[in-house]
Amino acid sequence: MCVLVDAIEEEHYTESKARREDDDWQQTSSIHPMAGVKRNRAEMESKEQEDSPSPYLPMFEHFKSEIDTHHDRRERVIKASRDITAYSKKIIFALQRTKEIGKPLTDRKALTDMTKLKQQIKETFEGVTDDLQGINAHRYQRQISPGIQEFMEAALFEHYLVNQAIMTHSEAATTIPAGITLTYEDYVLGIFDMTGELMKIAITYMATNGKLPGLQGGASVLTDMQTMRTQLELINAGHGPFAKEFEGKLRVTRQSVEKVEISVYSMTVRGKEMPKGWKPDINMRQPVEEIESY
Amino acid sequence: MTTNGAPYAGQSLIDTSIFTTLQSKIDEESTVRDELKEIVDKLSKQGRTTQSILSRIHNVPSQSVGTEVLDPCMKALEEQRNSVSSLAEAASKFPFYKYNFVWQREIQNVVSSFQLWHWLSSGKLKSIEEVGEYFRGEFAILFAPTVPVNVKDADTFHITIEDYLLALCSTIEELARLATNSVTLGDHARPLQISKFIKDVYAGFQLLNLKNDALRKRSDGIKYSIRNVEGVVYDLSLRGLVPKDEDTMKME
Numbered sequence: 001m002c003v004l005v006d007a008i009e010e011e012h013y014t015e016s017k018a019r020r021e022d023d024d025w026q027q028t029s030s031i032h033p034m035a036g037v038k039r040n041r042a043e044m045e046s047k048e049q050e051d052s053p054s055p056y057l058p059m060f061e062h063f064k065s066e067i068d069t070h071h072d073r074r075e076r077v078i079k080a081s082r083d084i085t086a087y088s089k090k091i092i093f094a095l096q097r098t099k100e101i102g103k104p105l106t107d108r109k110a111l112t113d114m115t116k117l118k119q120q121i122k123e124t125f126e127g128v129t130d131d132l133q134g135i136n137a138h139r140y141q142r143q144i145s146p147g148i149q150e151f152m153e154a155a156l157f158e159h160y161l162v163n164q165a166i167m168t169h170s171e172a173a174t175t176i177p178a179g180i181t182l183t184y185e186d187y188v189l190g191i192f193d194m195t196g197e198l199m200k201i202a203i204t205y206m207a208t209n210g211k212l213p214g215l216q217g218g219a220s221v222l223t224d225m226q227t228m229r230t231q232l233e234l235i236n237a238g239h240g241p242f243a244k245e246f247e248g249k250l251r252v253t254r255q256s257v258e259k260v261e262i263s264v265y266s267m268t269v270r271g272k273e274m275p276k277g278w279k280p281d282i283n284m285r286q287p288v289e290e291i292e293s294y
Numbered sequence: 295m296t297t298n299g300a301p302y303a304g305q306s307l308i309d310t311s312i313f314t315t316l317q318s319k320i321d322e323e324s325t326v327r328d329e330l331k332e333i334v335d336k337l338s339k340q341g342r343t344t345q346s347i348l349s350r351i352h353n354v355p356s357q358s359v360g361t362e363v364l365d366p367c368m369k370a371l372e373e374q375r376n377s378v379s380s381l382a383e384a385a386s387k388f389p390f391y392k393y394n395f396v397w398q399r400e401i402q403n404v405v406s407s408f409q410l411w412h413w414l415s416s417g418k419l420k421s422i423e424e425v426g427e428y429f430r431g432e433f434a435i436l437f438a439p440t441v442p443v444n445v446k447d448a449d450t451f452h453i454t455i456e457d458y459l460l461a462l463c464s465t466i467e468e469l470a471r472l473a474t475n476s477v478t479l480g481d482h483a484r485p486l487q488i489s490k491f492i493k494d495v496y497a498g499f500q501l502l503n504l505k506n507d508a509l510r511k512r513s514d515g516i517k518y519s520i521r522n523v524e525g526v527v528y529d530l531s532l533r534g535l536v537p538k539d540e541d542t543m544k545m546e
């Protein structure tokens with residue numbers, strides 16, 4: 001019964017659609033609408049269609065299966081990329097609880113969480129490794145790239161927290177399962193994102209400890225961030241889609257560095273008078289709030 | 295603890311060679327892109343010549359199309375074919391999908407011109423394999439014995455299904471325009487021929503499951519081409535101007 005109703009409705013729909021198209025047709029046609037027009041046209045059409053089915057259908061059948069495979073693969077990669085992004089964000093969140101920079105991580109809870117998350121990331125990557133082989137490595141680069149970038153951010157951040165150094169590209173490539181390409185683009189964009197995390201941890205640390213983290217013979221998180229900023233500003237990203245992304249991220253990195261600079265300033269000038277636990281006022285000079293929206 | 299001197303002055307321990315390596319990688323890729331771009335620019339320039347020749351179909355009577363359009367166009371296409379060969383040779387050294395955005399558009403243009411040229415010569419559609427056959431040039435014979443279309447395994451230069459289909463959409467738009475103009479030039483058989491062809495091709499497009507991408511947008515446009523051509527056919531049939539089969543044969 002239900003099926004019947006559906007069928008009738010569908011028929012009605014196609015009919016009314018056809019009528020609508022006929023109306024359109026009459027409006028655009030230079031001929032005045034007259035009796036018999038519709039029938040003539042309908043006859044003409046049905047005759048043509050009966051005469052000859054399109055000879056190109058087999059060719060398009062072949063394209064159809066190719067295109068379907070492509071879309072399926074593309075969607076699998078997008079899904080994996082999203083999952084990896086989510087897991088990586090959780091790792092970064094756990095890393096933000098780190099108390100000291102330049103020392104092995106000690107927070108047991110964070111370490112257990114991270115081991116689990118890394119395993120999930122590894123499995124997710126492995127699930128799409130077959131889809132990213134050979135010619136497809138770059139074909140779906142744009143789809144997998146966000147996940148890789150976020151994971152790079154997490155891996156670089158962890159490496160920095162433990163070693164107070166930037167992981168090189170070849171070191172970074174080993175953190176990703178074999179068969180997945182780490183492009184230089186994703187690596188450097190990961191470095192940019194990491195500076196945002198450094199800014200957050202530096203400010204939290206200053207608020208609780210009253211000094212900059214990572215002090216090593218005059219070097220600190222701030223001098224490291226300033227060095228990264230200078231080095232990144234030196235890079236000529238050329239032109240093209242990557243250059244555009246590079247510029248955008250560089251802007252955010254500049255703001256992150258300045259945010260820490262202002263906090264340190266305010267800490268050195270006024271922090272001494274304040275009780276422990278006082279948070280430096282980071283918004284004193286510049287409209288830095290917009291950073292959060294990135 | 296932060297009272298004396300400048301406690302936060304010091305040298306960062308960050309290894310800056312990381313950034314030097316990065317710069318050299320970026321430069322390497324720019325060099326490749328520039329090298330490919332140079333060939334593509336040449337192809338694009340030649341493409342404009344080809345298209346300007348082809349656009350004469352809109353004001354040259356059908357009987358003279360062969361000598362006035364198709365012959366010179368073939369020569370222009372052959373030049374483009376040489377550029378495609380050089381491009382294929384240069385591009386095959388690198389991952390195909392890393393740089394294909396550099397040439398995609400021009401490849402689609404030249405495939406579309408070729409498709410139009412071929413249709414005007416024969417009234418038939420060239421399959422993707424036949425298109426590849428035409429463009430493979432000497433390069434492909436040397437390096438890849440198979441026709442470089444829709445390559446799935448080897449990472450070499452090729453014409454993709456998307457390129458082929460997008461090119462076909464352009465060809466159809468051009469033919470829809472020709473349907474109107476051929477009537478102006480006194481050829482009443484051509485619109486029927488075009489109408490049949492476009493409908494056959496569109497029937498094929500309707501089989502495809504397309505996502506919301508460029509191909510979807512372009513192929514949706516075929517509907518309007520069909521409607522325009524049908525309008526022409528209708529105008530002709532209403533006035534009894536559609537040639538009978540014998541007339542069509544005589545004209546050809």
